[in-house]
Amino acid sequence: xxxxxxxxxxxxxxxxxxxxxxxxxxxxxxxxxxxxxxxxxxxxxxxxxxxxxxxxxxxxxxxxxxxxxxxxxxxxxxxxxxxxxxxxxxxxxxxxxxxxxxxxxxxxxxxxxxxxxxxxxxxxxxxxxxxxxxxxxxxxxxxxxxxxxxxxxxxxxxxxxxxxxxxxxxxxxxxxxxxxxxxxxxxxxxxxxxxxxxxxxxxxxxxxxxxxxxxxxxxxxxxxxxxxxxxxxxxxxxxxxxxxxxxxxxxxxxxxxxxxxxxxxxxxxxxxxxxxxxxxxxxxxxxxxxxxxxxxxxxxxxxxxxxxxxxxxxxxxxxxxxxxxxxxxxxxxxxxxxxxxxxxxxxxxxxxxxxxxxxxxxxxxxxxxxxxxxxxxxxxxxxxxxxxxxxxxxxxxxxxxxxxxxxxxxxxxxxxxxxxxxxxxxxxxxxxxxxxxxxxxxxxxxxxxxxxxxxxxxxxxxxxxxxxxxxxxxxxxxxxxxxxxxxxxxxxxxxxxxxxxxxxxxxxxxxxxxxxxxxxxxxxxxxxxxxxxxxxxxxxxxxxxxxxxxxxxx
Amino acid sequence: xxxxxxxxxxxxxxxxxxxxxxxxxxxxxxxxxxxxxxxxxxxxxxxxxxxxxxxxxxxxxxxxxxxxxxxxxxxxxxxxxxxxxxxxxxxxxxxxxxxxxxxxxxxxxxxxxx
Numbered sequence: 256x257x258x259x260x261x262x263x264x265x266x267x268x269x270x271x272x273x274x275x276x277x278x279x280x281x282x283x284x285x286x287x288x289x290x291x292x293x294x295x296x297x298x299x300x301x302x303x304x305x306x307x308x309x310x311x312x313x314x315x316x317x318x319x320x321x322x323x324x325x326x327x328x329x330x331x332x333x334x335x336x337x338x339x340x341x342x343x344x345x346x347x348x349x350x351x352x353x354x355x356x357x358x359x360x361x362x363x364x365x366x367x368x369x370x371x372x373x374x375x376x377x378x379x380x381x382x383x384x385x386x387x388x389x390x391x392x393x394x395x396x397x398x399x400x401x402x403x404x405x406x407x408x409x410x411x412x413x414x415x416x417x418x419x420x421x422x423x424x425x426x427x428x429x430x431x432x433x434x435x436x437x438x439x440x441x442x443x444x445x446x447x448x449x450x451x452x453x454x455x456x457x458x459x460x461x462x463x464x465x466x467x468x469x470x471x472x473x474x475x476x477x478x479x480x481x482x483x484x485x486x487x488x489x490x491x492x493x494x495x496x497x498x499x500x501x502x503x504x505x506x507x508x509x510x511x512x513x514x515x516x517x518x519x520x521x522x523x524x525x526x527x528x529x530x531x532x533x534x535x536x537x538x539x540x541x542x543x544x545x546x547x548x549x550x551x552x553x554x555x556x557x558x559x560x561x562x563x564x565x566x567x568x569x570x571x572x573x574x575x576x577x578x579x580x581x582x583x584x585x586x587x588x589x590x591x592x593x594x595x596x597x598x599x600x601x602x603x604x605x606x607x608x609x610x611x612x613x614x615x616x617x618x619x620x621x622x623x624x625x626x627x628x629x630x631x632x633x634x635x636x637x638x639x640x641x642x643x644x645x646x647x648x649x650x651x652x653x654x655x656x657x658x659x660x661x662x663x664x665x666x667x668x669x670x671x672x673x674x675x676x677x678x679x680x681x682x683x684x685x686x687x688x689x690x691x692x693x694x695x696x697x698x699x700x701x702x703x704x705x706x707x708x709x710x711x712x713x714x715x716x717x718x719x720x721x722x723x724x725x726x727x728x729x730x731x732x733x734x735x736x737x738x739x740x741x742x743x744x745x746x747x748x749x750x751x752x753x754x755x756x757x758x759x760x761x762x763x764x765x766x767x768x769x770x771x772x773x774x775x776x777x778x779x780x781x782x783x784x785x786x787x788x789x790x791x792x793x794x795x796x797x798x799x800x801x802x803x804x805x806x807x808x809x
Numbered sequence: 810x811x812x813x814x815x816x817x818x819x820x821x822x823x824x825x826x827x828x829x830x831x832x833x834x835x836x837x838x839x840x841x842x843x844x845x846x847x848x849x850x851x852x853x854x855x856x857x858x859x860x861x862x863x864x865x866x867x868x869x870x871x872x873x874x875x876x877x878x879x880x881x882x883x884x885x886x887x888x889x890x891x892x893x894x895x896x897x898x899x900x901x902x903x904x905x906x907x908x909x910x911x912x913x914x915x916x917x918x919x920x921x922x923x
Contacts, residue, residue, distance in 0.1 A: 271833070271837070274832075274833045274834050275834055277833075278830070278832065278834065296863065296894050299863060300863060300865060300898070303832050303833055303865050304865060304866055306833075307833050307865070307866070307867065355903075355906070356907065357873065357876060357877050357880060357907050357908060365866035365869050365870065365902055366865075366866035366867075368866075368902060369865070369866055369898070369901075369902065372901050372902075
């Protein structure tokens, strides 16, 4: 086969006005090649579309030159466009779906569609110097498949450069005389992960997906016609490190290991092309990996920061009993079980003076760092505002006013605060949109305490907060909690509810301590949530009045 | 090269006859003329592609622009294209689903007056 006589070249500017030169030149070339009417029509159309595509994708800074080559073979022809500039792979990066309505149709995509429709093979390559090549291969209708295979393999990256056309075609024909060519249907697995492999596959048509985490996992990347797979396991003598699945109808040359070493790696220009395939793939892969690695590192770092924030958050809450060592009249237990990351629940236990102690529980809107920061603000303002017993009745209105200042994000919190006069057993409390505290009088069933007037803190500064009081007797116990307790869900979507809470506390023995109540409710909530685990913070403060006669033991 | 000829038919139909290559060069040449005739006012337009040798994507977009303009104005644009390579190109690009593509004049007129 002689090829050099049939090689034609045209140099064009990458500008729309240059196309006036294209058609007359191409007509003349097609006359000389004596192509059939069918091949003429298709080549005419696809070369024009390709030139238009290259012109349209020219970006600022790209060189203005392009070269069009047309080479005729027996029963076939190929066209190659060579140009400098931005990387654009029309066969890989661009998914063509034909428009379904007239209104959608003007968005375009017809050019690439026509090129796909009227060619038998398509390739795109880019070298290190930013030189791009787009190749279109066409054969006469009904010719034997080996005619097409020859032209396709000639444009595979393995054969694309390094020798003269006659040498290249000689090597192509030698390979096709020895090696089998196979078709894959969409979804067909070419290679599984972790298997022995002794063949390299050269992709002539179609695309394959590379799955690094097994065939079921999402594809890590795609390889298009002109690429190869399997050579790494031959070179390394190891099992395959990835699964390869056809993502569309594909055609491949199967190169046995022996042929690979002798006729590919043993021929310097082919070996050079092989190394270039591998290095460009490595580059493509390592760009992807580097990006993933950077994201992974940033994520790990962020996780550490969040964990540190969660620690600071829990550290700031009093968590080492006894909480009121100088007030033996009262016994307090606390618990905070964070659901995940940083939550918005908080509580506090504060001594006001010799006769007054306070407990508080709140739940900030939202999750994560914003909630945690707002919670810190609320907790600090609460501590600052709760300075003496005489102003206790105004504590929530003051905290609310201060939280409303500069609260552009509209965060808010619920909050219930209680002050106990330890000498008299008188409990005074205020509530801002929080759940009703649970009272268990010694030897009686539980009841929810009435909630005085009030609203969520942080939204409206004018809210009025009512004050309620209740007289505690020796042995009476009050439990403050957040919605992580009562709104806890199990795997079936059922909610534990206030009744669940009440039942569990009722079921505890008469002389039960604060510590035991907290532990009992915690256990019950966890048992109810089951394997799913809790999905919201669970926070509790239990307070038992022991009376002035110290060392009450129930 | 492409040429555009306009004929006003008795039955209120405008017949636009395109001949030659509706390629990058051809479509660019007649773009303004074609859009002026198809997009300015409501009309019944028969675009006769019988004499077109080749149609590229840019030519397809031109036809679609005209058809859409007529649809928006309440008019109609149909393509008359006898079986040919151009017809095949249009069908392979799904044109028969996007607008009215008929292969003879009787069908085209019927579609316009439907």
